[in-house]
Amino acid sequence: MRTTRSATRAGRLLLGACVVVASTGVTSGTAWARRPPRLPVPTTSAPGATTTTVVAESLVPSAPPAVAPDNCVAGAWPDVAEGRPATLLAGSDGAYLWHDPDGGWALRVTHASLQDRVIFSGSLTTSGKFLDVQLIGGGGNDIVVVGPAKHTILFRFVNYGLVDGLDFSTHCSRGFTVKLYIEGQLASTGSVHLGQSLGNPTSNPFTVERVRGTSGALLQVLPTTTVTAPPPTTPAPSTS
Numbered sequence: 277m278r279t280t281r282s283a284t285r286a287g288r289l290l291l292g293a294c295v296v297v298a299s300t301g302v303t304s305g306t307a308w309a310r311r312p313p314r315l316p317v318p319t320t321s322a323p324g325a326t327t328t329t330v331v332a333e334s335l336v337p338s339a340p341p342a343v344a345p346d347n348c349v350a351g352a353w354p355d356v357a358e359g360r361p362a363t364l365l366a367g368s369d370g371a372y373l374w375h376d377p378d379g380g381w382a383l384r385v386t387h388a389s390l391q392d393r394v395i396f397s398g399s400l401t402t403s404g405k406f407l408d409v410q411l412i413g414g415g416g417n418d419i420v421v422v423g424p425a426k427h428t429i430l431f432r433f434v435n436y437g438l439v440d441g442l443d444f445s446t447h448c449s450r451g452f453t454v455k456l457y458i459e460g461q462l463a464s465t466g467s468v469h470l471g472q473s474l475g476n477p478t479s480n481p482f483t484v485e486r487v488r489g490t491s492g493a494l495l496q497v498l499p500t501t502t503v504t505a506p507p508p509t510t511p512a513p514s515t516s
Contacts, residue, residue: 340380340443343408348448351486359472366438370467371396371456373484380408384441385433396440396463397432398456404449413440451485 353375360374364384372384385396400406405426411418417434420442433440446452454477456463465476 340376340378340382340445341408341410342376342378343380343445345379346404346446346449348404349450349486351450351488354484354487355471356473356475357471357484361469361472361474363474364439364469370469371458371463372441372469373454374471380443380445382412382441382443383431384412384439385435386439387435387437390437392436394435394459395432396435396456396458397460398454399431400429400444400452400454402427402446402449402452404452405447406444406449406452407447408443408445410443412442413438451483453481453483455481 357373357375358377360376360382361372364372364386366386367388367390368386369388370385373382375381383400387394406422406429407426409420409422409429411420418440419430419432421430422428423430429442429444431442454468456468458467462480465478465480465482468477468480468482469475470477
């Protein structure tokens with residue numbers, strides 16, 4: 277009975293921690309993105325012992341698992357976001373987003389030094405739902421939180437040069453918006469890479485939206501601009 281109560285209490289504490297993260301949100305400020313992580317304590321082996329570290333899964337980005345296609349709404353995802361980048365390995369600076377032929381999406385981050393820490397953080401939002409959300413390559417300090425209505429994903433990856441990220445799929449989604457920070461600052465568009473062609477978005481945040489037909493493009497998220505037409509001109513009186 278005591279064990280059951282302890283487990284229940286621990287579950288409530290964990291749930292409470294997730295709720296705090298979800299309610300904080302990325303838009304409330306960049307302090308969350310810059311928060312120093314609690315680093316793991318290094319361990320040493322006995323003299324003469326052989327230590328083997330397996331990092332293969334963190335060096336080569338895995339493809340997202342197959343998921344049911346999101347046929348709830350019409351239109352195809354844009355070509356620029358399709359396919360895993362063939363050149364993406366650990367140490368390839370930046371963030372990488374792509375749609376897999378099997379229906380899932382992948383977001384991966386890495387940077388060029390195994391010694392330095394870089395924090396990638398941000399959010400994904402959609403009017404549909406995010407499903408099948410999985411943390412990839414988490415080293416104990418990474419956070420991925422799905423909002424209660426599944427319209428939002430918050431993420432924070434503490435990266436030491438390997439590959440971290442998340443997998444997700446969509447349901448009844450016409451598109452989704454991505455906002456990405458590196459070390460608490462909005463990432464430059466040149467550090468964000470899309471699909472197998474490694475295209476760059478035209479802004480950050482940016483929106484990936486379905487299009488009709490076989491090709492499409494990323495739509496910018498820009499402030500609304502009102503264009504006022506010039507007043508009509510009065511023709512000059514005829515002299516003839």
